[in-house]
Amino acid sequence: MADTDGKPPLGTVVRESKAPAIARASAILRLLGRSDIPLGLQPIARKLDLVPSTCLYVLRALVAEELVSFEPQTKRYSLGSGLLSLARSWLHRDPFAGLAQPMIDEIANRFGVTCVAVEISGLDRFTAVAVSKAGGNFRLSTEVGSRFPALISATGRCIAANGAFEEKRLRARFDKLRWDDPPSFEEWQAQVAEARERGFGLDAGHYIAGVTVLAAPVFKAAGAPSHALSATALSRTLTPDAIPELADALIGKCNLLSRQISQAA
Amino acid sequence: MADTDGKPPLGTVVRESKAPAIARASAILRLLGRSDIPLGLQPIARKLDLVPSTCLYVLRALVAEELVSFEPQTKRYSLGSGLLSLARSWLHRDPFAGLAQPMIDEIANRFGVTCVAVEISGLDRFTAVAVSKAGGNFRLSTEVGSRFPALISATGRCIAANGAFEEKRLRARFDKLRWDDPPSFEEWQAQVAEARERGFGLDAGHYIAGVTVLAAPVFKAAGAPSHALSATALSRTLTPDAIPELADALIGKCNLLSRQISQAA
DNA sequence: GAATGCTATTCAATATATCGAATGGCCGAC
DNA sequence: GTCGGCCATTCGATATATTGAATAGCATTC
Numbered sequence: 001m002a003d004t005d006g007k008p009p010l011g012t013v014v015r016e017s018k019a020p021a022i023a024r025a026s027a028i029l030r031l032l033g034r035s036d037i038p039l040g041l042q043p044i045a046r047k048l049d050l051v052p053s054t055c056l057y058v059l060r061a062l063v064a065e066e067l068v069s070f071e072p073q074t075k076r077y078s079l080g081s082g083l084l085s086l087a088r089s090w091l092h093r094d095p096f097a098g099l100a101q102p103m104i105d106e107i108a109n110r111f112g113v114t115c116v117a118v119e120i121s122g123l124d125r126f127t128a129v130a131v132s133k134a135g136g137n138f139r140l141s142t143e144v145g146s147r148f149p150a151l152i153s154a155t156g157r158c159i160a161a162n163g164a165f166e167e168k169r170l171r172a173r174f175d176k177l178r179w180d181d182p183p184s185f186e187e188w189q190a191q192v193a194e195a196r197e198r199g200f201g202l203d204a205g206h207y208i209a210g211v212t213v214l215a216a217p218v219f220k221a222a223g224a225p226s227h228a229l230s231a232t233a234l235s236r237t238l239t240p241d242a243i244p245e246l247a248d249a250l251i252g253k254c255n256l257l258s259r260q261i262s263q264a265a
Numbered sequence: 266m267a268d269t270d271g272k273p274p275l276g277t278v279v280r281e282s283k284a285p286a287i288a289r290a291s292a293i294l295r296l297l298g299r300s301d302i303p304l305g306l307q308p309i310a311r312k313l314d315l316v317p318s319t320c321l322y323v324l325r326a327l328v329a330e331e332l333v334s335f336e337p338q339t340k341r342y343s344l345g346s347g348l349l350s351l352a353r354s355w356l357h358r359d360p361f362a363g364l365a366q367p368m369i370d371e372i373a374n375r376f377g378v379t380c381v382a383v384e385i386s387g388l389d390r391f392t393a394v395a396v397s398k399a400g401g402n403f404r405l406s407t408e409v410g411s412r413f414p415a416l417i418s419a420t421g422r423c424i425a426a427n428g429a430f431e432e433k434r435l436r437a438r439f440d441k442l443r444w445d446d447p448p449s450f451e452e453w454q455a456q457v458a459e460a461r462e463r464g465f466g467l468d469a470g471h472y473i474a475g476v477t478v479l480a481a482p483v484f485k486a487a488g489a490p491s492h493a494l495s496a497t498a499l500s501r502t503l504t505p506d507a508i509p510e511l512a513d514a515l516i517g518k519c520n521l522l523s524r525q526i527s528q529a530a
Numbered sequence: 531g532a533a534t535g536c537t538a539t540t541c542a543a544t545a546t547a548t549c550g551a552a553t554g555g556c557c558g559a560c
Numbered sequence: 561g562t563c564g565g566c567c568a569t570t571c572g573a574t575a576t577a578t579t580g581a582a583t584a585g586c587a588t589t590c
Contacts, residue, residue: 017322017325017326017329018322018325018326019286019290019322019323019325019326020326021284021286021287022286022287022290022323022326022327022330023326023329023330025284025287025290026330026332026347029351030351030354032354032358033350033351033354033355033357033358034354035358036358057282057283057284058284058287060282060283060284061282061283061284061285061287061288062287064282064288065287065288065291066386067291069386078358078359079351079354079355079358079359080355081355081384081386081392081394081410081412082291083348083351083352083355084352084355084356084392084393084394084409084410085298085392085410085411085412086294086295086298086344086348086352086410087348087349087351087352087409087410088408088409088410088411089295089297089298089299089344089410090298090344090345090346090348090349091349091408092298092408093297093298093300093301093343093344094344119346121331121334121346127346127349127350128349129346129349143353143356143357144349144352144353145346145349145350145351145352145353145354146350146353147346147350
């Protein structure tokens, strides 16, 4: 009975890992990902507060694993193509992205919107795992791998609506969000309640001015949603009566997906 | 004068890394990528010859970095969405993929072929970094992140043709390749020579039976090609006089790309 | 043209990540 | 219901990865 709620003890932040090289490696990869140009050893070490020699050893190991590529001429490092390989494995392994792709393509074409399928990581964030652009659309595009804070936009309202989170935790996360037109917490909670009732979340110009986003949740298991589908369009291109229709389409696909990925487990 | 040829001493294989945790982490990631289902600690440790406790520490570090995801219920591990994020950074960072995408789309549409842009990693392999599917094509598709041994197919002939490699090394690599219809080494060398003269590589049904592949090299710097574009089609759908035309289109795009990515550096 | 600041890299001492055995918990067998 | 085997996990001893200073190579400065 000690662990019935299934969560690991929340206070147990891994203060000091038993494999610090991996945290360092990951930090290096993220740094190289953020940088537009290849970086030398010293800039990397300085930025990450690493001892240069240690940093060098980590980099060499990463190069050996082809996660980082190294230009011998300039002695500069950048991300390696091995990452693409692993990402491909990820997409292969997770059935959700493959199942969702044709569905979001269909909705995108039918309604002329941009559709995104995301994976939800608790209250931390959600990550785009499939993206569909409407044919002659404006550039409302995201890429696979983009990440968003969990409670933002329409998807955020779905997440808040379908998980039993304490108000205190929600508020703490909510306060850190960046919106073009920030709603008050109370306003937002009302919209979350609405999302719970209607089965889809709606963000009308709050997240990005002039842009309307709809989202519906997908459940792998009962409880919190594991994934979601969202549809994005310029607000003025969405006629008022198109919204319920679009919402129905999203919800329909989400229900289908929920069945498909839960029966697989 | 000691290092004028710019290459690191070839015999210096990093026998034992100074950051073994990273090699272990990478092996775990690849293993999880290959597996269809999430794996428990013990299967991972056994398969990779790791001490379970060490493996656990590495896994925990990877989970903390979101490169691996962990199901507390079943205590199983699988690839995490953080990899997608890094891969997105990769695509962002490398101008080649972005520049090549519209070009291969155009060629794919014009000739009804499948086009792939690849990054070349020496004599080891090449990796698909952008893929374009022709509209109503058969399923001759690859995915971004797929890897191929360096000397295979039409791209392999380009690599062999444009680098000054010793015959001994070439032969060693060549002998390990898998073809549907393997050419003899002499036959293949003749085709490599032809690729050098004509500026593009051709594989007519050797790599995959019934499939013809063309490829042309892209040079970031003088010497060995850094990237390549390839076009793939069912052999019977390619009329004989379409091949030179397709080759010209590929070569034209490759020259353009060579200028674009070299002037950037 | 010499010197200075930077770089990447090596090396020996030590803090520590790794190992292997021991623990406790879970599930299925009998 | 009890036992047995497998699992994930902890823990102390030790091999070793990490550290910080010292070395060597370049490019730019004066």
